[in-house]
Amino acid sequence: MFVTFLTDFGLQDDFVGVCHGVIKRIAPEAEIVDITHGIAPQAVLQGALALANTLPYMPDGVHLAVVDPGVGGNRRAIALRSGSGRHFVGPDNGLLIPAAERMGGIAAVHELTNPAYMLEPVSRTFHARDVFAPAAAHIASGVRLGEFGPPVDPELLVRIDLGEPDLGTARIRATVIAVDRFGNVQLNLTRAHLEQIGIEPGIKVELELGFDRYYAVAARTFADARKGEIVLYEDSYRNVSVAINGGNAAQMFVVKPGREVRIRIAG
Amino acid sequence: MFVTFLTDFGLQDDFVGVCHGVIKRIAPEAEIVDITHGIAPQAVLQGALALANTLPYMPDGVHLAVVDPGVGGNRRAIALRSGSGRHFVGPDNGLLIPAAERMGGIAAVHELTNPAYMLEPVSRTFHARDVFAPAAAHIASGVRLGEFGPPVDPELLVRIDLGEPDLGTARIRATVIAVDRFGNVQLNLTRAHLEQIGIEPGIKVELELGFDRYYAVAARTFADARKGEIVLYEDSYRNVSVAINGGNAAQMFVVKPGREVRIRIAG
Amino acid sequence: MFVTFLTDFGLQDDFVGVCHGVIKRIAPEAEIVDITHGIAPQAVLQGALALANTLPYMPDGVHLAVVDPGVGGNRRAIALRSGSGRHFVGPDNGLLIPAAERMGGIAAVHELTNPAYMLEPVSRTFHARDVFAPAAAHIASGVRLGEFGPPVDPELLVRIDLGEPDLGTARIRATVIAVDRFGNVQLNLTRAHLEQIGIEPGIKVELELGFDRYYAVAARTFADARKGEIVLYEDSYRNVSVAINGGNAAQMFVVKPGREVRIRIAG
Numbered sequence: 001m002f003v004t005f006l007t008d009f010g011l012q013d014d015f016v017g018v019c020h021g022v023i024k025r026i027a028p029e030a031e032i033v034d035i036t037h038g039i040a041p042q043a044v045l046q047g048a049l050a051l052a053n054t055l056p057y058m059p060d061g062v063h064l065a066v067v068d069p070g071v072g073g074n075r076r077a078i079a080l081r082s083g084s085g086r087h088f089v090g091p092d093n094g095l096l097i098p099a100a101e102r103m104g105g106i107a108a109v110h111e112l113t114n115p116a117y118m119l120e121p122v123s124r125t126f127h128a129r130d131v132f133a134p135a136a137a138h139i140a141s142g143v144r145l146g147e148f149g150p151p152v153d154p155e156l157l158v159r160i161d162l163g164e165p166d167l168g169t170a171r172i173r174a175t176v177i178a179v180d181r182f183g184n185v186q187l188n189l190t191r192a193h194l195e196q197i198g199i200e201p202g203i204k205v206e207l208e209l210g211f212d213r214y215y216a217v218a219a220r221t222f223a224d225a226r227k228g229e230i231v232l233y234e235d236s237y238r239n240v241s242v243a244i245n246g247g248n249a250a251q252m253f254v255v256k257p258g259r260e261v262r263i264r265i266a267g
Numbered sequence: 268m269f270v271t272f273l274t275d276f277g278l279q280d281d282f283v284g285v286c287h288g289v290i291k292r293i294a295p296e297a298e299i300v301d302i303t304h305g306i307a308p309q310a311v312l313q314g315a316l317a318l319a320n321t322l323p324y325m326p327d328g329v330h331l332a333v334v335d336p337g338v339g340g341n342r343r344a345i346a347l348r349s350g351s352g353r354h355f356v357g358p359d360n361g362l363l364i365p366a367a368e369r370m371g372g373i374a375a376v377h378e379l380t381n382p383a384y385m386l387e388p389v390s391r392t393f394h395a396r397d398v399f400a401p402a403a404a405h406i407a408s409g410v411r412l413g414e415f416g417p418p419v420d421p422e423l424l425v426r427i428d429l430g431e432p433d434l435g436t437a438r439i440r441a442t443v444i445a446v447d448r449f450g451n452v453q454l455n456l457t458r459a460h461l462e463q464i465g466i467e468p469g470i471k472v473e474l475e476l477g478f479d480r481y482y483a484v485a486a487r488t489f490a491d492a493r494k495g496e497i498v499l500y501e502d503s504y505r506n507v508s509v510a511i512n513g514g515n516a517a518q519m520f521v522v523k524p525g526r527e528v529r530i531r532i533a534g
Numbered sequence: 535m536f537v538t539f540l541t542d543f544g545l546q547d548d549f550v551g552v553c554h555g556v557i558k559r560i561a562p563e564a565e566i567v568d569i570t571h572g573i574a575p576q577a578v579l580q581g582a583l584a585l586a587n588t589l590p591y592m593p594d595g596v597h598l599a600v601v602d603p604g605v606g607g608n609r610r611a612i613a614l615r616s617g618s619g620r621h622f623v624g625p626d627n628g629l630l631i632p633a634a635e636r637m638g639g640i641a642a643v644h645e646l647t648n649p650a651y652m653l654e655p656v657s658r659t660f661h662a663r664d665v666f667a668p669a670a671a672h673i674a675s676g677v678r679l680g681e682f683g684p685p686v687d688p689e690l691l692v693r694i695d696l697g698e699p700d701l702g703t704a705r706i707r708a709t710v711i712a713v714d715r716f717g718n719v720q721l722n723l724t725r726a727h728l729e730q731i732g733i734e735p736g737i738k739v740e741l742e743l744g745f746d747r748y749y750a751v752a753a754r755t756f757a758d759a760r761k762g763e764i765v766l767y768e769d770s771y772r773n774v775s776v777a778i779n780g781g782n783a784a785q786m787f788v789v790k791p792g793r794e795v796r797i798r799i800a801g
Contacts, residue, residue: 011304012448035548054552124488129503181543221659236657396770
């Protein structure tokens with residue numbers, strides 16, 4: 001049985017390693033696939049989209065995800081089963097919802113309240129270790145969701161604003177979702193959004209970030225652009241991203257997740 | 268059989284990957300759990316405490332740890348067995364001792380001198396690959412400690428100063444042990460130390476770092492503090508840490524491991 | 535069956551995790567060993583040398599490597615078998631050649647063109663996920679090279695300039711290949727090069743970087759040098775490296791891969 005694992009813990013500390021240990025003590029046969037632990041600290045939206053984007057590439061199993069600014073407060077801990085039979089474990093802050101919806105929707109949700117499946121005493125600040133990793137391991141070992149605690153009405157789960165772009169007749173207001181190692185800047189846009197205002201491969205566009213303006217070209221891929229050119233393209237998860245061919249767009253624009261980017265046809 | 272692995276190698280280079288390869292060539296059935304490779308370079312104390320803190324969460328097995336400023340010199344390479352039957356492999360510089368003591372004390376120690384269990388020729392600078400990882404893999408495969416070399420009197424092992432805090436009647440001099448990804452600052456203190464000078468949750472305290480002073484509040488967890496407040500709390504390993512609710516304490520204080528922090532009740 | 539994995543993807547993003555998922559969906563029994571994902575972005579030479587250096591320490595299997603500045607262009611995707619029966623998968627840009635040559639030379643090469651062994655639709659920018667990882671997983675599952683596409687003449691593969699040093703009678707012009715986490719600076723030199731101009735352990739040498747000159751000492755290992763001394767030594771892969779005993783050479787010299795270093799006997 002596979003357990004996939006996504007967090008904002010980074011790999012500098014021992015948080016991820018400890019959760020691996022906890023899972024292996026409970027379910028020695030479980031095999032862990034680390035999706036990423038590089039979600040920006042407490043960036044629930046980025047984590048939710050990364051989980052939804054990557055899940056179709058993951059083997060069936062239990063999908064453990066922890067980006068949890070509300071740890072120690074009163075947010076619920078949950079396990080849920082999707083329509084396609086995948087299991088998810090994490091905080092009830094919206095993190096799991098987009099992935100579960102891509103996997104057949106939410107079929108059942110249970111709150112994690114049964115201390116028999118936690119590490120006691122449960123710490124105030126490390127529920128990944130004490131609550132979530134044990135639950136994922138027990139599900140991988142065959143424990144049924146109903147054992148963990150009472151059912152929760154899926155309608156009552158916390159959802160996050162996915163930040164739909166603002167589409168005008170000739171202009172789009174988009175938001176930066178994430179920046180990758182190569183400095184490519186992922187927006188909350190798909191190709192369909194661009195096409196709605198007439199942006200197709202080959203078209204020159206103007207990008208506005210704060211008071212700065214840049215010319216860019218819409219393209220199918222980096223390779224269609226000249227060295228140094230700014231490119232607006234569909235990335236490998238079918239999101240629209242901004243890149244500089246041979247350069248680092250995030251450094252040049254000094255952008256971070258959450259920043260607004262305005263796009264219009266140049267000319 | 269599990270092999271857990273903790274180092275200061277980081278993940279940028281191929282040091283960790285090569286050790287995984289070496290272990291798998293010798294013991295293909297061994298399963299490796301990476302505790303962390305983010306110990307600060309050559310920080311033996313930080314490594315020793317991380318190993319001791321995390322070991323209770325790790326499955327039984329061979330515990331390989333390498334933070335080794337003395338590589339290439341004349342420090343011993345050792346394998347030891349704890350009273351509870353766990354095996355440890357690493358340099359004789361104190362790194363393994365606190366963890367072994369938590370696991371039932373040191374039952375037996377052998378020096379790693381038998382070239383049959385090393386990769387020849389042994390390099391001067393990469394004993395993790397040539398000496399320690401092979402030993403861990405051979406132990407995981409069933410080789411007994413006595414095969415590796417002569418026994419060592421546990422009393423003769425190198426120990427590290429764990430840096431006990433200095434407790435006055437109204438003041439504590441503590442030392443920073445580690446800083447995590449979220450900027451939380453771990454001290455060489457437990458809640459019992461705080462209670463000895465009357466610091467309990469809810470009490471206001473003064474922190475002195477160099478010439479700077481800050482007000483903080485003793486709390487059970489982040490969630491008990493207001494946004495932006497400095498908090499002194501018991502972390503998930505039961506050490507006392509300093510954090511800023513919603514902020515980065517290490518950046519604000521510009522602290523590093525080894526720095527002194529003085530704490531007293533405010534007012 | 536083992537699949538080793540080396541890239542320039544870093545671990546901040548989900549690129550590596552997604553490839554793990556893809557491999558596990560196709561070949562659940564395959565075991566992945568991550569050699570490193572810290573190759574500098576698009577540094578094909580550094581990746582090729584890291585693969586060649588580390589492969590002797592890796593278990594037999596399929597060796598997947600992706601450092602691929604030409605993705606989305608017209609470079610070939612290939613799988614090859616070495617004389618010793620190891621399999622390699624990656625882009626045809628020279629990355630795989632030095633490792634394959636150390637493993638008995640190139641016995642057979644096939645281009646990856648068969649869509650039956652790709653994830654469809656193949657993205658323009660993430661062939662690691664859509665082309666290379668699936669091929670590695672299918673080879674691990676027993677698919678023969680001939681199934682993936684037409685054979686390629688090994689003579690027609692792209693090769694990289696390994697950057698041989700320039701050896702004068704009393705001076706060497708070398709190039710920085712890589713910098714590790716400890717700031718040690720790896721050069722494209724072996725001990726034999728140093729000996730050709732008379733540099734042996736104990737000899738004082740002068741290093742020139744740009745307009746700066748530094749005195750250093752040739753040594754067998756760090757431990758032979760005094761604290762703070764600059765050392766020219768044979769590293770654990772038998773390359774010559776520059777280090778500062780107890781310090782960070784790369785920070786002091788402000789060097790990056792590709793930078794020229796001139797070495798001569800001092801005095």
